[in-house]
Structure formats: C-alpha cells, structure tokens
Amino acid sequence: MKHAEEQQQLKEEKARFLLSNCLDLAKESLIEQWYAECNVQGLLTGQCLLIRDMTLEEFAKKNHLNPEDIETPALRGKFSVEVLVKKEKCACRLPIIHADRLTKVIKDRKDECYKKYPQN
Numbered sequence: 001m002k003h004a005e006e007q008q009q010l011k012e013e014k015a016r017f018l019l020s021n022c023l024d025l026a027k028e029s030l031i032e033q034w035y036a037e038c039n040v041q042g043l044l045t046g047q048c049l050l051i052r053d054m055t056l057e058e059f060a061k062k063n064h065l066n067p068e069d070i071e072t073p074a075l076r077g078k079f080s081v082e083v084l085v086k087k088e089k090c091a092c093r094l095p096i097i098h099a100d101r102l103t104k105v106i107k108d109r110k111d112e113c114y115k116k117y118p119q120n
Contacts, residue, residue: 015117022113030106031091037102038092048090 035052038044044052054062094102 012120015119019113019117019119022117023110026106026109026113029109030102033102033105034091034094037094037098038090041092041094041098043092043094044090052090 035044039049051059059065
C-alpha cells in the first residue's frame with residue numbers, strides 16, 4: 001500500500017513540475033512575442049536591443065562579474081534570473097489590438113498547459 005502511495009505522490013509531483021514548466025514556457029513565449037512586436041513597431045531603446053541579444057557570459061563581462069562566478073549552478077541561476085528580469089523590463093506599450101492578440105495567445109497556451117497536465 002505504501003508503495004502505491006509513493007508512486008501516486010511521484011506522479012503528482014511530476015505533473016506539477018510539467019505544468020509549471022509548460023506555464024513558464026508560455027510566459028517566456030509571451031515575453032519574446034511582445035518584444036518582437038515592440039521591435040517591429042520601433043518602440044525599443046538601444047539599451048534594450050543590446051540586453052535582449054546578450055548571452056549570460058556577455059552580461060557577466062559587461063557588468064564586470066568574474067566569469068567563474070557564473071560557472072557554479074547556484075550563481076548561474078542567480079545571474080540568469082537577473083538577466084531575465086532586465087530583459088522583461090525591455091517592453092513597450094503596444095496598441096490595444098496587438099496587446100489583445102498576444103494576451104489571447106498566452107491565455108490559449110496556458111489553457112493548453114492545464115489540459116495537458118491536469119492537477120488532481
């Protein structure tokens with residue numbers, strides 16, 4: 001009986017992980033699509049254009065960080081989050097028609113995630 005409970009718990013944890021991952025990918029997709037739309041409309045600053053295309057290694061170099069600091073998983077994760085936050089701030093106010101379309105796309109993708117990875 002205990003084995004069956006452990007299996008069920010593992011199954012539920014995997015489903016939560018997969019759902020979370022799917023939702024994260026949907027969010028990243030929205031950010032990328034929003035950025036692309038802002039770029040097409042010519043609404044991004046030069047600084048945002050530089051940051052958007054920057055790798056983690058380039059970010060470390062530009063910010064005078066020790067390259068070894070981004071080699072450890074914990075610090076690499078910290079810097080990855082910092083880069084992502086800076087990239088997320090590189091957005092613009094889109095005309096409502098474009099914003100509504102992107103909002104619908106992300107809602108549809110999230111709905112797909114919940115259908116694909118239902119939670120008990």
